């Protein structure tokens with residue numbers, strides 16, 4: 118026990134309880150509060166921190182310099198308290214070094230912006246950054262042995278859902294109980310049944326996944342002398358993408374097959390969305406893709422460590438597997454790291470460039486040869502500044518002879534386009550640049566259409582021998598109107614009797 122600040126706490130009156138094994142700073146403050154018999158928690162917080170609510174923060178306390186001063190470092194230095202008595206260590210693992218230092222500074226001296234907000238955690242949708250959790254068996258043992266209980270730091274780490282001693286699911290405080298713990302000191306044995314969230318029934322496989330998550334979280338939480346080993350977020354995202362590539366979840370152009378990843382994830386981890394701290398998994402079904410979309414597609418900014426942990430334990434076989442991939446990634450530049458993601462695309466671009474360069478092919482022919490859509494090939498060429506000439510791959514081929522033959526017969530362009538596998542627009546352009554052929558085509562079309570209308574009209578007459586002329590004229594589907602304007606001579610010459618039909 119150190120020497121307290123004599124100005125505020127005369128040492129002969131101060132009774133500082135020892136900090137118990139594994140307990141959090143909040144837990145110690147709550148224990149101290151009970152021992153002082155102060156009626157109000159703010160009073161205790163003021164005594165310890167010189168601040169009414171600095172002690173009432175189960176996740177990130179503030180004004181630690183005052184506490185360290187008043188307790189004579191009996192709880193450790195402010196860095197030691199932050200990393201060994203609060204869950205900050207696991208958050209720090211995923212923060213940039215300058216943000217770690219800024220957060221430590223805020224916790225040591227106080228901050229006008231709440232720390233979760235300055236870390237960018239308020240938009241995470243996960244509720245409190247580190248919700249209060251406890252093991253029922255640990256509470257029971259603590260209470261039997263000491264008449265009180267502790268909030269154990271390991272249990273407060275995001276990602277830890279099981280007690281490593283008793284292998285049972287931790288109880289998770291309800292949002293209301295957690296909010297109450299920020300107003301008055303709470304101890305786990307004093308929580309009522311309604312203060313804990315309902316735990317789901319889980320299969321052995323799910324418990325194994327939770328066990329893995331817990332182990333990763335405990336192993337990755339940083340200590341104060343390890344802050345330079347915080348992850349480089351770009352390298353983490355790159356190795357996640359590379360792992361997705363190994364699983365066949367990356368398209369040829371380097372983009373994610375997101376739906377596939379999501380389906381596999383939901384099949385293996387979907388049931389975990391019933392665990393109180395993992396409800397965010399449910400958001401995966403939304404269009405945004407939930408946390409998977411955030412980490413695999415967008416990534417910018419800092420995200421809750423629990424999201425990282427769930428993703429990493431899904432993609433990597435073990436922590437060693439992940440760390441080995443991560444360390445390999447660190448020795449490469451980002452461009453080098455990401456090369457395998459676009460390796461296939463780069464090879465295709467190289468092939469197209471060769472075919473249209475030395476091979477003298479048009480983009481169309483080169484794309485055909487590689488089984489690539491022409492539009493995609495052109496976009497690759499443009500992206501890489503490769504000049505190209507898009508020549509039609511029909512001219513000079515048997516396809517062109519067949520096309521001319523069809524057009525000379527006045528065949529329907531839609532049918533021709535489908536039969537020869539060419540674009541309808543290409544036929545239009547082809548005719549526009551060949552006036553003779555166009556004339557011939559239009560004349561044949563007219564002839565074909567005329568024949569079709571004549572046949573149709575004669576059928577209507579034959580099927581309705583007594584239909585009056587007025588009704589025939591009004592019948593839009595008889596072809597009369599078209600023939601009247603385009604083939605009137607035939608109408609009059611071929612069917613003189615038509616005009617003498619009875620009138621209505």
Ligand SMILES: [Zn+2]
Pocket residue numbers: 252253254255256280281282283284
């Ligand atoms: Zn336990």
